[in-house]
Amino acid sequence: MSEFSGVTRIHLMGIGGSGMSSLAGLLFQMGCTVSGCDLERGACIESLESRGVECLVGHSHEHVERFDPQLVIYSSAIAENCTELSFARERGVRTVGRGRALSWMFNQAEGVGVAGTHGKTTTSSMISLILERAGLSPTVYVGAEVQDIGANARLGEGAAFVAELDESDGSFEYFHPSLAVVTNIDWDHVDHFRSREDVVEAFVRFAEGRKTHAPLVVCAEDEGAREMLQLLEGREVTGPVVRYGWGHVWDWGALDLLHRPGGGVSCVVCRRGEMMGRIEMAVSGAHNVLNALAALAVSDALGVPFASAAEALRTFRGAKRRLETLGTRHGVLVVDDYAHHPTELAATLDAMRKAHPGRRLVAVFQPHRYSRTAAFLGPLASVLEGADIVLLLPVYGAGEAVLSEVSSEEIADRMRSNGRSCYLCENEEKALSTLEALTREGDVLLTLGAGSISRLGGLFLDGTGVGR
Template identity: 35%
Template sequence: MTNWKYIYFVGIGGIGMSALARWFKANGFQVAGYDKTLTTLVQTLIDEDIKVNLEDEVSAMPAEFIADPDHTLVIYTPAVPVQHKQMLYLRDNNFLILKRSQVLGMLTKNLRTVGVAGTHGKTTTSSIVAHILRQAEVNSTAFLGGITQNYGTNLLLNEPTEHLEEVICVVEADEFDRSFLTLYPEIAIVTSTDADHLDIYGKHEAVLDSFKEFVSQIDEEGALFMKHGLEIGSATKAKVYTYSLSAGDYQAENIRIENARFVFDIKHPAGAIEQIAMVIPGYHNIENSIAAAAVALYLDVPSEKIKEALESYRGVKRRFEYQVERSGKVYIDDYAHHPAEIEAFLKSVKALYPGRHITAVFQPHLFTRTRDFADGFAESLSTADRLLLLDIYPARELPIEGVTSEMLLEKVGISDKKIISKEELLKVLPELDTEVIVTIGAGDIDTLVLPIKNLFAAPVTNN
């Protein structure tokens, strides 16, 4: 790494890419990058004095980066289109170009790495592990896939030490494009292996094979903590532990809702951690907490420290994030973009607000994902009382004939449903009789969160 002076990110606005960008800047490198949209996260990077250009023209890149290919490392995300002008130039001029996952694998090679993988749940679970370690004053660093509410960042830096091999590094291990196969963790969590990213994998069997290869890379002296019922444990030589809400080596007991909070115990092989009152809601978050607690116990964090950390953990932005919570009106935003995630989210909302009318605003993410899981999306979205469906967010994809929001809407089994534009949504919402509003999706629906929050942040008064 001493050979590099300049680090250029193509797709710097991604949550994982931005964490790496911050790490390099904190360690004395000159950092710049490209992203197509001026999101809140991109603006934050700019405010931190990281140069970000929003055009893919080569001329938009810093001149000193272009002039010194021998000392410039390019890090890119596979979500960038193949014909991206800057990427074409960088390839043609022999710049060293690596995926984020490759660089992350290099950085974590000499650290005690905890890799958190899964088709859903990995962002919250990894951030809970990181929070427990930070609260227990364990020297650790973390590269997370979301902005933590506790720290306002997706990167936690360790304290300087001459014994880097003792630092624990928490990494969100992303299965997209098999990126997590660059990691060789000492400890791993696998939350789920559902079918996803079929535009990359083709079949669910290929997804499972990729997870098996990932767990085969765990240190033989290490440990795998996987959700009970997954069929990947035989692929590793590490010690295997299981967890879930109600089965496995680590599980929850006495789950109840008190004062709009989930309260539960964690039963583990050596005893129990009792009366945990979580700030973040959701049955799925109880399960995520069990996995994180299991790893913390494995790392000899005292039970009382784990309980304190779980009760002070405030979640990740866009993961069951309350925007408005007042009498008569609740607005929650969530990043869910897979049918299983949407189902878990909406079931938890209904459990917290029994009998309340739920209006869901959903933006499908990717044409291929909408095509592959249309029936699952329709079933999970039918849990809401009203559905306002936005157009599909294409991200890196071109449209697919016949795959539209209209196609998805037809399959949804509730009568109160309609297609709506983002502009129309902000006009219609105040006119609707709404009690609980939720926005769901992984595209640019996040740009609507603040405007919707402003619509309902204060009680409506009649003049």
């Protein structure tokens, strides 16, 4: 890692984000003196502080003076004209974006790069656990805490570096995997990608950037991924393509899918037409079966026996905020999920329907970013109709400028025009009081979104007097 040679003091701006906190954890485990700052204190910062990383709230040139860093790493949420960043550059401190900094470590290792619009957190978590249980001691970088590992990043002793690669700002193109995974390709991050075609082209460039002879593991069920493969045909790209999907026609396939009441799935797995056996998983949803197939394909390519990988998947508890069961209160089961795109919401609602047949689904959704909400108003309204009761919180801007013409009211209007009612809640207090009145024993309460809604489930569980 020549780019880090001689660097011992590193300051991270935007350290509270999932990707930045993971990177901070790796750098700290490497022995660097790590500091950071963000606009507010959250769970990621509290975790880092408990390990000895000093974090400050806000952005100020005083941070640079105080910590005297040799390198400043900044997230994509940090504006180029941020006073703290500008001051660091004026002092001659080297500055670099998060994606580029992570790629310096990844590209020197046997990198397993997991990319895709949806599912990359869970897939990279599954791969990390399988390799860990197989004794390969991988370095891990994931955008959420892997519950079986107890962290979102860990410095391993083995050659493999498993990383969830973020396409949101195009930085995944800095990475050159020894083994690449593409779970799916969908239009998202509309502030960066003008169209679905732009997203597909970015993934083509990512696939072209993998190391010579590096395998490419792709979900053959996904239309966007198939388009990527078509565009790659005839180009000077070496390395085998490993396809996975439903049935036995792919390199890795799933048959006889069963959804267990109360949660969990099982299926028969075949490899190039050969029946390998049935896998059992505690996580729910057909989408997680596809994620597991990707993980099995990767572990097979790295020499892990199927039986060992299947056993790791059997014990896999998932990643934080991915269909995470928080608890039960007065007979109401509370599940928290990061879903914020229509495709993700559809998968989550379908998984919960199949895991909890006959129970009411009460969904509280917080739209994430004004740009995404504006682009998907219609699809968001349609997919939320899959819940029995819907509560809508205001849009979580995630640093974007407020667009007065874009709001949760627009989603509600579209739902009402389709004959479905919903409840508009101006804040989490109103959402909690509405839930107090609406929920009853046997309900499944889903808190959905990528913003501050992650607090809501815990607040509901701490309350009293729910149920009728």
